[in-house]
Amino acid sequence: MHESGTAISGPFRAPYGRFVVEVLRGQAQVDFLPNALTGVVFTVALFAAGWEYGLYGLIGTAIGTATARGLGVDRSRITAGLEGFNACLVAVACAVFLGPGHLSTALLALAGSALVTVLTGAAGRILAVWELPAFTLPFCLTASALTLAAPGFRRVWHQDAGPAALPSPASGPVSLTLTDLWHAFFANVGQIFFMPQWYVGLIFLAGIFAASRRAGALACVGSVVGTGTAWALGAPAEQVAEGTMGYNAVLVAMALCGVFLAADGWSLAYAVAGAATATAVTPALAALLAPSGGHTFTWPFVLVSLVFLAAAPAFSRLRRTPA
Amino acid sequence: MHESGTAISGPFRAPYGRFVVEVLRGQAQVDFLPNALTGVVFTVALFAAGWEYGLYGLIGTAIGTATARGLGVDRSRITAGLEGFNACLVAVACAVFLGPGHLSTALLALAGSALVTVLTGAAGRILAVWELPAFTLPFCLTASALTLAAPGFRRVWHQDAGPAALPSPASGPVSLTLTDLWHAFFANVGQIFFMPQWYVGLIFLAGIFAASRRAGALACVGSVVGTGTAWALGAPAEQVAEGTMGYNAVLVAMALCGVFLAADGWSLAYAVAGAATATAVTPALAALLAPSGGHTFTWPFVLVSLVFLAAAPAFSRLRRTPA
Amino acid sequence: MHESGTAISGPFRAPYGRFVVEVLRGQAQVDFLPNALTGVVFTVALFAAGWEYGLYGLIGTAIGTATARGLGVDRSRITAGLEGFNACLVAVACAVFLGPGHLSTALLALAGSALVTVLTGAAGRILAVWELPAFTLPFCLTASALTLAAPGFRRVWHQDAGPAALPSPASGPVSLTLTDLWHAFFANVGQIFFMPQWYVGLIFLAGIFAASRRAGALACVGSVVGTGTAWALGAPAEQVAEGTMGYNAVLVAMALCGVFLAADGWSLAYAVAGAATATAVTPALAALLAPSGGHTFTWPFVLVSLVFLAAAPAFSRLRRTPA
Numbered sequence: 014m015h016e017s018g019t020a021i022s023g024p025f026r027a028p029y030g031r032f033v034v035e036v037l038r039g040q041a042q043v044d045f046l047p048n049a050l051t052g053v054v055f056t057v058a059l060f061a062a063g064w065e066y067g068l069y070g071l072i073g074t075a076i077g078t079a080t081a082r083g084l085g086v087d088r089s090r091i092t093a094g095l096e097g098f099n100a101c102l103v104a105v106a107c108a109v110f111l112g113p114g115h116l117s118t119a120l121l122a123l124a125g126s127a128l129v130t131v132l133t134g135a136a137g138r139i140l141a142v143w144e145l146p147a148f149t150l151p152f153c154l155t156a157s158a159l160t161l162a163a164p165g166f167r168r169v170w171h172q173d174a175g176p177a178a179l180p181s182p183a184s185g186p187v188s189l190t191l192t193d194l195w196h197a198f199f200a201n202v203g204q205i206f207f208m209p210q211w212y213v214g215l216i217f218l219a220g221i222f223a224a225s226r227r228a229g230a231l232a233c234v235g236s237v238v239g240t241g242t243a244w245a246l247g248a249p250a251e252q253v254a255e256g257t258m259g260y261n262a263v264l265v266a267m268a269l270c271g272v273f274l275a276a277d278g279w280s281l282a283y284a285v286a287g288a289a290t291a292t293a294v295t296p297a298l299a300a301l302l303a304p305s306g307g308h309t310f311t312w313p314f315v316l317v318s319l320v321f322l323a324a325a326p327a328f329s330r331l332r333r334t335p336a
Numbered sequence: 337m338h339e340s341g342t343a344i345s346g347p348f349r350a351p352y353g354r355f356v357v358e359v360l361r362g363q364a365q366v367d368f369l370p371n372a373l374t375g376v377v378f379t380v381a382l383f384a385a386g387w388e389y390g391l392y393g394l395i396g397t398a399i400g401t402a403t404a405r406g407l408g409v410d411r412s413r414i415t416a417g418l419e420g421f422n423a424c425l426v427a428v429a430c431a432v433f434l435g436p437g438h439l440s441t442a443l444l445a446l447a448g449s450a451l452v453t454v455l456t457g458a459a460g461r462i463l464a465v466w467e468l469p470a471f472t473l474p475f476c477l478t479a480s481a482l483t484l485a486a487p488g489f490r491r492v493w494h495q496d497a498g499p500a501a502l503p504s505p506a507s508g509p510v511s512l513t514l515t516d517l518w519h520a521f522f523a524n525v526g527q528i529f530f531m532p533q534w535y536v537g538l539i540f541l542a543g544i545f546a547a548s549r550r551a552g553a554l555a556c557v558g559s560v561v562g563t564g565t566a567w568a569l570g571a572p573a574e575q576v577a578e579g580t581m582g583y584n585a586v587l588v589a590m591a592l593c594g595v596f597l598a599a600d601g602w603s604l605a606y607a608v609a610g611a612a613t614a615t616a617v618t619p620a621l622a623a624l625l626a627p628s629g630g631h632t633f634t635w636p637f638v639l640v641s642l643v644f645l646a647a648a649p650a651f652s653r654l655r656r657t658p659a
Numbered sequence: 660m661h662e663s664g665t666a667i668s669g670p671f672r673a674p675y676g677r678f679v680v681e682v683l684r685g686q687a688q689v690d691f692l693p694n695a696l697t698g699v700v701f702t703v704a705l706f707a708a709g710w711e712y713g714l715y716g717l718i719g720t721a722i723g724t725a726t727a728r729g730l731g732v733d734r735s736r737i738t739a740g741l742e743g744f745n746a747c748l749v750a751v752a753c754a755v756f757l758g759p760g761h762l763s764t765a766l767l768a769l770a771g772s773a774l775v776t777v778l779t780g781a782a783g784r785i786l787a788v789w790e791l792p793a794f795t796l797p798f799c800l801t802a803s804a805l806t807l808a809a810p811g812f813r814r815v816w817h818q819d820a821g822p823a824a825l826p827s828p829a830s831g832p833v834s835l836t837l838t839d840l841w842h843a844f845f846a847n848v849g850q851i852f853f854m855p856q857w858y859v860g861l862i863f864l865a866g867i868f869a870a871s872r873r874a875g876a877l878a879c880v881g882s883v884v885g886t887g888t889a890w891a892l893g894a895p896a897e898q899v900a901e902g903t904m905g906y907n908a909v910l911v912a913m914a915l916c917g918v919f920l921a922a923d924g925w926s927l928a929y930a931v932a933g934a935a936t937a938t939a940v941t942p943a944l945a946a947l948l949a950p951s952g953g954h955t956f957t958w959p960f961v962l963v964s965l966v967f968l969a970a971a972p973a974f975s976r977l978r979r980t981p982a
Contacts, residue, residue, distance in 0.1 A: 084973075084974040084975075084976055084977075085974050085975030085976045086973055086974065086975075087973070128932070128936060131932075131966060131967055131970045132966060132970070133970075133973075134969070134970030134971075134972075134973030134974060135965075135966040135967070135969035135970040135973075137973065138789060138969050138970065138972060138973060139789060139969055142465055142788055142789075143461060143462060143465075157943070158939075158940045158943045159939075159943075161942070161943035161944075161946045161947060162939055162940055162941070162942040162943035162946070164826065164827075164828040164829065164942070164946070165826075165828070165829050165894065165941075165942025165943075165945065165946065166829060166892035166893040166894055166942065167828075167829050167830075167833050167893035167894075167895070168833065168891070168892055168893030169892055169893060170828055170829070172828075173828075174828070175825075175826060175827050175828040177825040177826050177827070177946065177949075177950070178825070179498075179500040179501070179502070179627060179825070179950075180487065180488075180498060180500050180628060180629060181487075181498050181500070182487040182488070182490075182493055182495075182496075182497070182498040183487065183488050183489060183490050183493070184490075187490050187491065245491070246489035246491055246492055247489045247490035247491030247492060248488065248489055248490075249490070286451070286454075290451060293481075293482075293485055294481045294485055295485070295488075296484070296485040296487070296488025296489065297480070297481045297482075297484035297485035297488075299488065300484045300485070300487070300488065300500065300628045300629055300630075301484060301628045301630075303500075303628070304500070304502075304627035304628060304825060304950035305826060305946045305947045305949070305950060306826060306946055307946075307947075319458075320454060320455060320458040321454055321458070323457070323458035323461050323462055324454045324455070324456075324457030324458035324461065325457075326457075326461060327407075327409055327410070327456075327457030327458075327460065327461060328407040328408050328409065328457060329407075329408030329409075330407055330408045331407075465788055466784060466785060466788075502821075502823040502824070502825070502950060503810065503811075503821060503823050503951060503952060504810075504821050504823070505810040505811070505813075505816055505818075505819075505820070505821040506810065506811050506812060506813050506816070507813075510813050510814065568814070569812035569814055569815055570812045570813035570814030570815060571811065571812055571813075572813070609774070609777075613774060616804075616805075616808055616812075617804045617808055618808070618811075619807070619808040619810070619811025619812065620803070620804045620805075620807035620808035620811075622811065623807045623808070623810070623811065623823065623951045623952055623953075624807060624951045624953075626823075626951070627823070627825075627950035627951060642781075643777060643778060643781040644777055644781070646780070646781035646784050646785055647777045647778070647779075647780030647781040647784065648780075649780075649784060650730075650732055650733070650779075650780030650781075650783065650784060651730040651731050651732065651780065652730075652731030652732075653730055653731045654730075
C-alpha cells in the first residue's frame with residue numbers, strides 16, 4: 014500500500030484541498046501509510062511534543078511536496094504522499110539537532126526540505142535497478158550532511174562545543190523496570206520522529222491503527238522485538254526507556270511484513286529477524302558516526318531493510334507484495 | 337571453479353553425508369576451493385590454532401549452510417559450499433574479537449552465522465548487475481557490524497576499555513630478519529582466518545595445494561608480493577611477520593588469476609598489481625575504521641578485487657573465465 | 660562535449676605528437692574540456708604554482724594515458740583525454756600532501772597514476788547502469804586511499820605527527836574583506852588543482868575561457884555561488900579566501916549546466932542549487948574524514964553531481980545533453 018494513491022473526493026477536490034491531502038499523506042508516509050487521517054493524528058502528536066516540532070514538520074512536508082510539483086515529478090508519487098515524508102523528517106531533525114528557535118535553523122530546514130526531493134529522485138532511480146524502495150534514505154543522507162556540516166559554519170552552529178567524540182563502551186544499569194518497559198514500548202514509536210515522550214508515541218501508534226490494524230499490530234511486534242533484543246544484549250536501560258534502541262525495529266517490522274513482502278508466517282519471522290538485527294546494529298552505526306559528530310537517524314532501519322529486501326528473491330520461502 | 341559443484345558419490349550419498357560435504361566445501365571456499373578434502377585440512381589448521389576456533393568455524397559453516405537450506409536458496413550454491421564460507425569467518429571472528437569463552441560470544445556467533453546468509457543473498461543480487469561475485473563482502477559487513485556494535489552492549493562486551501582510537505603514524509623497526517620473512521610467508525595464509533602462527537599458515541597452504549597446484553602457487557605469489565610491498569613501503573616489521581600486512585594479497589592473487597580471470601601472463605601481472613594494491617590500502621582501511629573501533633578484516637581484498645574485476649572488461653588484454 | 664574527441668591534424672599526426680595531444684587534453688579534462696590549448700594553459704598554471712607541481716601533473720597525466728593505452732582501453736576515451744585527468748590530480752595530490760621532494764612520493768605518484776586507470780574502468784562500468792559519468796571519483800578514491808594509508812608506512816610518511824584529529828567547530832572571523840572576495844573568486848578555480856594562489860586561479864580561468872566562453876561563464880557563476888553560500892552560512896574567512904570552500908561549486912556549476920544537462924534556465928537554476936549544496940556539504944565530508952586523517956579532495960563535487968544527475972530524469976523540467 015506504500016505506493017498506491019487513493020482518489021481524492023469531496024471538499025478536497027479543489028487544488029488547494031488536494032495539496033493539503035498530499036501533505037497529510039506525506040506526514041503519514043513516514044510509517045508507510047498513504048492516509049490523510051493518520052497524517053492528522055501524526056501532526057497532533059508532533060504538536061503535543063512541542064509546537065515548534067509540529068510547525069517544522071508540517072512546513073517541511075509542504076515544501077518537499079511543493080518542490081516535487083515544481084520540478085515535475087510523476088503525479089502518482091506526489092498524490093500518495095511519497096514526496097513529503099523525507100522532507101518532514103529533515104525539517105524536524107533540523108529543529109531537534111540545531112535548535113528550533115534560530116533563524117538559521119528555519120532557513121536550513123526550508124533548504125533541506127527542498128533539497129531532499131533531489132535525493133529522493135536519485136535514490137529512487139538508483140535503487141530501481143533492484144526494484145528496491147528508497148525508504149528514508151534521502152532523509153538520512155540529507156540530515157547526516159546537515160548535522161555533520163553544521164559545526165563548520167559559525168552562523169549555523171550556536172553551541173560552544175562540537176558533537177564529535179570517540180565512542181566509549183556502554184555504562185549504567187541494564188535491568189529494566191516495569192516503567193522502563195512500557196515507556197520503551199511507546200517511545201519506540203515516537204522516536205521515529207525523534208520524540209522520547211511515551212504519550213507522544215501513544216498518539217503516533219493510534220494514528221497507525223487508524224489506517225491499518227495490521228500495520229498497528231506489526232508496529233507493536235517491532236517495538237517488543239526491539240526492546241527485547243536491546244535488553245538481551247545489555248543496552249543501557251536509560252536508552253531503552255527513551256526509545257532510542259527500538260525505533261528502527263518498529264519500522265523494519267512494518268516494512269518487511271505486509272508492505273513490501275506478502276504477509277504470512279515466513280515474512281513475519283523474517284521481519285522479526287530484521288527488527289532484531291536493526292536493534293543490534295544501532296550501536297555500530299552510532300560508533301561509526303560518533304568521531305565525526307554524526308547521528309544515527311534511521312540508518313539502521315534503511316540499511317537492514319534494504320539488505321533484507323534485496324536478499325528476499327534468493328529465498329524461495331518469501332513472496333513480494335504484488336506491485 | 338569457484339561456482340562449480342562436483343557430484344557427490346560413495347558413502348556421502350546419504351542426506352547426512354551430503355550436508356557434511358557441503359560444510360567441508362564451505363570451509364574450503366574461504367580460499368575459493370569447492371573441495372571437501374581441503375575443507376578437512378582447513379579444519380585441522382583451525383583446531384591446531386586452538387580447539388575453540390576449530391569448533392566455532394565448523395559450527396558457523398554448518399549454521400550458514402543449514403540456514404540457506406531452510407530459506408530455500410538455490411541448491412547449486414549450497415552444494416558448492418558457497419553458503420558456508422562467510423558464516424565460517426563470522427563465527428571465528430566472534431571468537432577472536434569477543435573472546436571464545438563467553439556464552440554471549442557463542443550465541444552471537446550462531447546469530448551472525450545465520451544472518452550472513454541474508455547478506456550473502458543481498459550482495460549476490462546487487463553485484464549480479466555487473467556479473468561480480470560477492471567474495472567475503474557478507475562476512476566483512478556482518479563482522480564489522482558485530483564488532484562495532486559489541487562495546488555498546490554490556491552483556492556482550494567483557495573488557496573495560498573500548499577499542500576506538502585515533503590512528504597514529506607507524507612506529508618500530510621496518511627491516512625484516514630472515515625469520516620475519518618466512519614467518520610472514522606462512523602467516524599471510526593463516527591470517528585469512530585471523531591466525532598468526534606460521535605453522536597454522538603452513539597447514540592452510542598444504543590444504544590449498546591439496547585442491548589445486550595452481551591455486552597453491554598463486555597463494556605463494558600473493559604472499560611474496562604482499563610481504564615485498566609491505567617491506568618496500570616501510571610497514572612495521574612486527575606486523576609483517578604476523579601476517580597482518582599480507583593476507584589480503586594472498587586472496588587477491590588467487591581471485592584475479594585463474595578463478596575469475598583466465599590464467600595467463602596478463603592476468604598474472606594484473607593479479608600482482610592487485611595484490612600490491614591490497615597491501616598498500618590495508619593501513620587506509622585500518623585508519624578509516626580505527627576511530628570507531630573497527631577491524632580491517634578482509635575489506636582490502638574485497639574492495640580491491642571488486643574494483644579490479646569490475647574494470648576488467650574495459651581492458652581488452654584480460655579475459656574472464658568461462659562461466 | 661566532455662566525451663567527444665576531435666580529429667587530430669597537422670604536425671601532431673605522428674604517433675608521438677598524438678600522445679602529446681592526448682596528454683594535454685587529459686590536463687584540460689579536469690575541467691571537462693577536451694582541448695589541448697586549455698591543457699597548455701593549465702600546465703602553465705601548475706608550473707606557476709611550483710615547478711614540482713607542474714612536473715608531477717604532466718607526468719601523472721602521461722602515465723595514466725599510457726597505462727590506458729597499454730591495457731587496451733577504448734581509443735575514443737584516450738583521444739578525448741578521459742584517461743588522463745584523474746591521473747593528473749592523483750600525482751599532484753601526492754606532491755601536495757606527501758611532499759614533492761621525496762623519492763617515495765615520486766614513486767607513489769607513478770604507481771597511483773597507473774592504478775587510477777583501473778579505478779576509472781571500474782567506476783565507468785558500475786555507473787554506466789544509470790548512464791552516469793565517473794567524474795573525479797577514481798581520483799578521489801585513489802588519493803584518499805594513498806593519503807589515509809601513508810602514515811602507516813615509515814618509508815612514505817616523513818612527518819612526526821599524524822593527520823588524524825577529531826573535527827572541532829569553526830572558529831575565527833567570518834566577515835569577508837574586498838580582498839578576501841576577489842582572492843576567493845580566483846582561488847576557487849585554482850583549488851581544483853589544490854593551488855591557493857589567486858594568480859594561479861586566474862591562469863586556470865583563462866584556460867577555461869580559451870576553450871569555451873560558456874564554460875568560463877559557468878565557472879564564474881560557480882565561484883560566486885560558492886563564495887556567497889560559504890559567507891551566508893558563516894564559514895571562516897580564511898578558508899573562503901583560500902578557495903577551499905568554493906572549488907567544488909565551480910566544478911558542479913560547469914557539470915550540471917551545459918556539460919551533462921542541456922543549458923537552459925532550468926539547468927542553470929539546478930546548477931546553482933547544486934553548487935550551493937556542494938559548498939554546504941564540504942565541512943560534512945571534512946568532518947567524516949578528519950578522525951581518520953583524510954582530506955576532502957573533490958568528494959563534495961563528485962557526490963553532489965552524481966546525485967543531481969541521477970535525479971534529473973525524475974524531473975520533467977530538465978533535459979540531458981544529446982550523447
